[in-house]
Amino acid sequence: MKPAEIWLICITLAALSLFALLIFSSLVRITPPMPPAAVAGSKLWREYGCMECHSLLSSGGYSALDLTKIISQRTEAELRQFFAQPPPMPPHSRRTHVGLTAEESEKMLAFLRYVNKIDTRNWPPPPLVEEKRSKERQNR
Ligand code: HEC
Numbered sequence: 001m002k003p004a005e006i007w008l009i010c011i012t013l014a015a016l017s018l019f020a021l022l023i024f025s026s027l028v029r030i031t032p033p034m035p036p037a038a039v040a041g042s043k044l045w046r047e048y049g050c051m052e053c054h055s056l057l058s059s060g061g062y063s064a065l066d067l068t069k070i071i072s073q074r075t076e077a078e079l080r081q082f083f084a085q086p087p088p089m090p091p092h093s094r095r096t097h098v099g100l101t102a103e104e105s106e107k108m109l110a111f112l113r114y115v116n117k118i119d120t121r122n123w124p125p126p127p128l129v130e131e132k133r134s135k136e137r138q139n140r
Contacts, residue, residue, distance in 0.1 A: 034114055041111025048098050056115055058124070066124045071109075071116035079112075080105055 034042075045051065051060030054067045070079070083105040086097030100108060 032114075032117060035110060037107055037110035038114035039111075041107040041109070041114075044100070044104055044108055045111060057118070057120065067112060068115055068118075068120060068124060071112050076109060079109060083108060 053061045053064035055061060056066070056068050083100040084102070086099055089095050089097065
């Protein structure tokens with residue numbers, strides 16, 4: 001066999017294996033499958049129109065904080081309390097969040113837990129309010 005033919009075979013094999021590797025890596029799931037409770041939570045998210053004000057993965061409203069990583073930012077006990085007895089909403093403080101039943105609250109938490117697991121490479125950046133609050137907490 002001529003050296004040129006050997007080269008040709010080598011390059012073809014290398015190209016084929018690179019191609020196979022690319023196909024394989026694109027098939028690997030980036031996000032884990034969604035548990036049924038999280039699916040139920042996502043339905044509530046839509047039914048109650050949470051996205052009118054909040055966003056997840058940048059999809060939704062921008063008048064309130066992005067909740068993609070809220071599970072890492074609050075304890076689940078705090079969130080349960082928040083959903084059970086929603087405080088009045090700033091700035092006008094007359095309207096409150098919709099209250100969720102205990103069951104709905106668990107579904108919503110399952111959904112938010114699922115969203116929290118998605119690797120967003122540190123997105124969203126912490127809102128300025130959040131930075132200010134955590135500094136205040138540290139100074140206490
Ligand atoms: C009309 C706009 C609006 C809608 C609709 C809305 N929110 Fe909010 N939400 C806000 C605002 C404003 C805040 C910030 C409240 C604060 O800082 O006290 C907030 C805060 C939150 C927080 C963070 C609480 C914390 O500890 O800081 C969570 C969690 C939350 N909302 C969940 C939801 C869910 C779930 C829904 C749907 C059932 C929803 N929101 C619907 C406006 C809204």
